[in-house]
Amino acid sequence: MPFYMIRGDITKLQVDAIVNAANNTLLGGGGVDGAIHRAAGPKLLEECRTLGGCETGQAKLTGGYNLPAKYVIHTVGPIWRGGNRGERELLVSCYRNSLELASKEGCKTLAFPLISAGVYGYPKDQAVQVAVETIQSFLLTHDVSVTLVLFDRDAATVSKSLFTDISSYIDAQFIKEHADQGPECVRREVAFYRDAVKGMPMSAGVPGSQKEALSHIDESFSQMLLRKIDAAGLTDAECYKKANIDRKLFSKIRNDPHYRPSKATALAFAIALELDLNETQELLRKAGFTLSHFQKLDIIVEYFILHGNYDIFQINQALFAFDQSLLGG
């Protein structure tokens, strides 16, 4: 199931379980711990008193009480002491043990705060990386939808160098004029695509060999997608997980040859299939879309395709950093 990142207050989320960044006593505190106890009400503390505390890296479950979430999973993150005292391993354990506990309890939706990234001082960008990598690897073998809730504006989801590199690329490519400002914009847009796919066999707007392309000209999006999944040697599950797409949505697409996906969904599959720019355009066109330099989201995805980086979680971290909607989900 998909992985989401949002900015917001975890106590407001209507999910099966929210995770609390607690301390070893489990008797409440500040930060998200304080917010969760305030929102849940006194019965949460009463139950926590019966748990006998919690080791760092471990996780324990209670009811959610007045929270919209059914359960609270309390985990205790490591205090940052410079990074050479096993902090990363303990933080990985927090996420993994919380995910295992949620899965054992039958939770289908789960939300995490950025554990240890507040009072406990874990550098936020490293905390995000640990969270994304640990959640991503768990989702390869489990069907649960996970949301990482970033409360602080300064919780960077990509490194400064990558942010700067993408920003320069956007500045170079983004066409600020509005699309309907006459032929000049359209000419620049067309010129862009001729440059961007330079050297790729492109005739009459049909990529690749003319004959092969024409044989698929009547294919629907769904038919092209399934053909490309087979051609890539992927199973359906491998493809929709790489696309950060929910199994149910994939089944809808598979079973309806005329299904029209959103642009974010079509792009997510292009990334999962590791298509080049030209093939991405071809797949998007089947869904009635095109990559465009009027959209920052498109330019960011294009940046990753041109750099050969098809990790949808990294792409989503970059989209999140630029306040764009995410792919898949």
Ligand code: APR
């Ligand atoms: N929703 C989501 N995230 C939140 C919320 C909220 N309502 N409030 C705070 N956060 C974020 C913080 O901005 C930070 O990024 O949660 C992250 C974790 O910060 P802390 O709550 O300080 O937790 P942590 O760094 O793990 O320190 C735990 O702090 O609150 C005490 O009792 C807690 O002693 C324990 C220590």
